Amino acid sequence: MNLVPIVMIPGLLCTDDLYRDQIAALAGHPIRIADTTSDASVTAMAERLLADAPESFALCGLSMGGYVALEVLRLAPERVLAAVLMATSHRADIPEQTAMRHQLIATAREEGIEAVARLLCERLVAPETASATLNQRIVEMAAAIGVEGFVRQQQAIIDRPDQSDRLSTINVPVTIVAGEADAIIPPERAREMAAAIPGARLEMLPATGHMVTMERPGRTSAILRRSLTEAAAG
Incomplete structure (x- = not known):
């Protein structure tokens, strides 16, 4: 039995630990974790992913990882068998978001990256799933990402293209996943994407924040398994 390879794309300030439970649940599948630390643009991240990925593959991206996944779908849609977009958005930053990112960069340089992470923890997870272990x-x-990696990632996010006009051209099986209590990216973005992408499936997770793979590991692992089954079926 040929198992579909999957490329998992971490979000901002995230390593492969973001997908720890999903990697365990998909044991046997060829899994690659995309490098989102070396480049300062979403396009460069997507190009690096494509250079390292198998000829055809499934794709999963959370938050910034979803921005990269959408760019992969723009650059090489013929190589993607299925995509799962989690806690992400098709829209570019508005000025207020960009200003906040610059402030976080300043905080990271002045107080360290762990100070930024602790600040973000307050908004990343839902009250129902919050724990000291998760934080x-x-x-x-x-x-592990560090200050300079964070700066590159934030610059990539600030400069990312708006993908709104491209959603209707996506013709691979897509699943959109969002936490109903996401305080980072409004859940409405997921509904917008699901409505615009032909045939997209929408999964809204109750009492869940932004870190859906860590907050709801069993549910998100099941969603990925289903996506890989659909990809294998063609």
Whole structure:
């Protein structure tokens, strides 16, 4: 039995630990974790992913990882068998968001990346799923990315293209996943994407924040398994 390879794309300040439970649940599948730390543009991240990926593959991206996934779908749609877009958006930053990102960069340089991570933890997870253990995992991922990696990622996010006009051209199986309590990216963005992408499936997770793979590991693993089954079926 040929198992469909999947490329998982981490979000801002995230490592492969973002997908720890999904990697375990998909044991046997060829899995690659995209490098989102070396480049300062979403396009460069997508090009690096494509250079390293198999000829055809499934795709999963969370938050910034979703921005990269959408760019991969723009650059090489013929190589993508299926895509799962989690806690992400098709829209470009508005000025207020960009200003906040510059402030976070300043905080990281003045106080360290762990200070930024602890600040973000307050908004990243829903009250129902919050725990000291989850917060510690988030802080440890941020520490692994470091200040300069964070700066590159924020610049990539600030400069990312708006994909709104492209959603209707996507013709691979797409699943959109969002937490109903996401305080980082409004859940309405998920509904907009699902309505605009032909045939897209929408999964709204109740009492869940932005870190859907860590907050709801079993549910998100099941969603990925289903997507890979659909990809294998063609």
